[in-house]
Amino acid sequence: MSVLDISEVARRSGVPASTLRYYEERGLIASIGRRGLRRLFGPAILDRLALISLGRAAGFSLDEIAAMFTAEHAPQFDRTALSAKANEIDHTIARLAAMRDGLRHAAACRAPSHMECPTFRRILKAAASGAFEPPTLALRRGGRSAR
Amino acid sequence: MSVLDISEVARRSGVPASTLRYYEERGLIASIGRRGLRRLFGPAILDRLALISLGRAAGFSLDEIAAMFTAEHAPQFDRTALSAKANEIDHTIARLAAMRDGLRHAAACRAPSHMECPTFRRILKAAASGAFEPPTLALRRGGRSAR
DNA sequence: GCTTGACCTCAAGTTGACTTGAAGTGGCAG
DNA sequence: CTGCCACTTCAAGTCAACTTGAGGTCAAGC
Numbered sequence: 001m002s003v004l005d006i007s008e009v010a011r012r013s014g015v016p017a018s019t020l021r022y023y024e025e026r027g028l029i030a031s032i033g034r035r036g037l038r039r040l041f042g043p044a045i046l047d048r049l050a051l052i053s054l055g056r057a058a059g060f061s062l063d064e065i066a067a068m069f070t071a072e073h074a075p076q077f078d079r080t081a082l083s084a085k086a087n088e089i090d091h092t093i094a095r096l097a098a099m100r101d102g103l104r105h106a107a108a109c110r111a112p113s114h115m116e117c118p119t120f121r122r123i124l125k126a127a128a129s130g131a132f133e134p135p136t137l138a139l140r141r142g143g144r145s146a147r
Numbered sequence: 148m149s150v151l152d153i154s155e156v157a158r159r160s161g162v163p164a165s166t167l168r169y170y171e172e173r174g175l176i177a178s179i180g181r182r183g184l185r186r187l188f189g190p191a192i193l194d195r196l197a198l199i200s201l202g203r204a205a206g207f208s209l210d211e212i213a214a215m216f217t218a219e220h221a222p223q224f225d226r227t228a229l230s231a232k233a234n235e236i237d238h239t240i241a242r243l244a245a246m247r248d249g250l251r252h253a254a255a256c257r258a259p260s261h262m263e264c265p266t267f268r269r270i271l272k273a274a275a276s277g278a279f280e281p282p283t284l285a286l287r288r289g290g291r292s293a294r
Numbered sequence: 295g296c297t298t299g300a301c302c303t304c305a306a307g308t309t310g311a312c313t314t315g316a317a318g319t320g321g322c323a324g
Numbered sequence: 325c326t327g328c329c330a331c332t333t334c335a336a337g338t339c340a341a342c343t344t345g346a347g348g349t350c351a352a353g354c
Contacts, residue, residue, distance in 0.1 A: 005300090005301085006300095006301075007300075007301085013275065014275075016342090016343085017300095017301085018342070018343060018344080019341085019342065019343085021302090021303090022341075022342060022343090026341090035351080036301085036302090036349075036350055036351065037301065037302045037303090037348095037349060037350070038300085038301055038302075038350090038351085039301085039302090046275070047262065047271065049275065050271040050272070050274050050275035051271065051274075053274040053275060053279065054246075054249070054270065054271060054274035054279065056341095057242070057246055057274060057279030058246050058249075058250060061340075061341090062340080062341070063340095079253070079254040079255070080254075082250045082251075082253050082254040083250070083251065083254040085250055086247045086250040086251045086254065089243050089246060089247040089250070090247060092243060093240055093243050093244060093247070095204070096236050096239060096240050096243070097240060099201075099204055099205050099236060100233045100236040100237060100240070102201070102205075103205055103229045103230070103232055103233040103236070104229070104230065104233045106226070106229050107226040107227075107229040107230040107233065108226070115194065123201065124194065124197040124198060124201060125197070127197050127198075127200040127201035127204060128160065128161075128193065128196065128197035128200060152330090152331085153330095153331075154330075154331085163312090163313085164330095164331085165312075165313060165314080166311085166312065166313085168332090168333090169311075169312060169313090173311095182320095182321075183319075183320050183321060183331085183332090184318095184319060184320065184321095184331065184332045184333090185320085185321080185330080185331055185332075186331090186332090203311095208310075208311090209310080209311070210310095
């Protein structure tokens with residue numbers, strides 16, 4: 001207990017072994033040693049992975065997350081970056097809310113064709129003018145999940 | 148006027164010519180003809196592009212958008228799909244709001260280390276349990292913008 | 295001692311939405 | 325008529341974050 005092999009880490013964290021090796025290569029995690037060829041991890045790896053997962057969900061790239069970890073000797077995490085990301089997320093939320101309202105309107109609108117609905121055209125105009133363009137954070141498709 | 152060449156469309160829509168060709172190849176748009184080799188577009192292309200931009204911002208893939216267009220002879224746009232996407236966006240917003248609150252808390256928290264802050268650990272636990280995993284819609288990095 | 299199979303490494307493939315580059319064409323100003 | 329250069333095509337490259345595959349290693353159970 002407290003020394004985990006890679007499959008155990010994968011099982012407990014939900015992160016595939018291949019991803020764990022990849023993260024190690026990228027410098028995001030480190031094993032505490034080897035038994036023969038096999039990596040051994042300490043229990044702290046699970047917090048680390050949760051942190052990575054959190055960072056990813058917040059829109060940080062792996063590089064950014066890695067940078068935060070190496071700068072971790074610095075007093076704290078980097079409250080400025082966290083705040084900045086929070087603000088960014090606020091903007092993303094605002095964009096998404098506008099999108100959602102637009103979609104709902106389009107779904108409910110009685111106009112014979114969407115193109116004839118003034119509200120829809122307004123939204124379209126906003127889209128055309130790039131109002132929905134990603135600031136840094138954007139929408140993506142294609143979640144790996146069911147393998 | 149009212150017949151646009153590709154660079155004019157690019158200029159007015161903000162969509163690069165290479166992307167316009169790509170969209171044509173993918174069946175998202177069509178030119179109304181050619182002058183020699185050169186594509187000619189009607190003014191309707193601008194609405195079309197706005198629509199595509201809107202769809203992209205909403206998280207639809209190019210394939211999904213193309214499907215909507217070909218199904219466009221169908222009564223309307225497909226209010227069900229629009230509603231569904233709106234709901235999806237709602238969930239995304241909820242996830243993002245949770246994330247943002249977490250980040251803000253982490254930025255403001257006085258605990259000596261984030262790992263010792265109960266709120267942060269709670270958020271971390273949520274991240275670890277996959278609460279922030281994308282349902283279909285997720286966060287992305289890497290916006291083309293400059294250049 | 296031998297087999298098994300989970301683990302290893304390293305290179306290459308995947309996905310989506312484009313961009314870039316090389317090589318060719320042809321409309322139009324001069 | 326000529327030359328320029330914006331346009332064309334088609335193949336290949338890019339980016340991020342992984343996954344997959346081939347071929348190899350070795351700890352443990354029988």
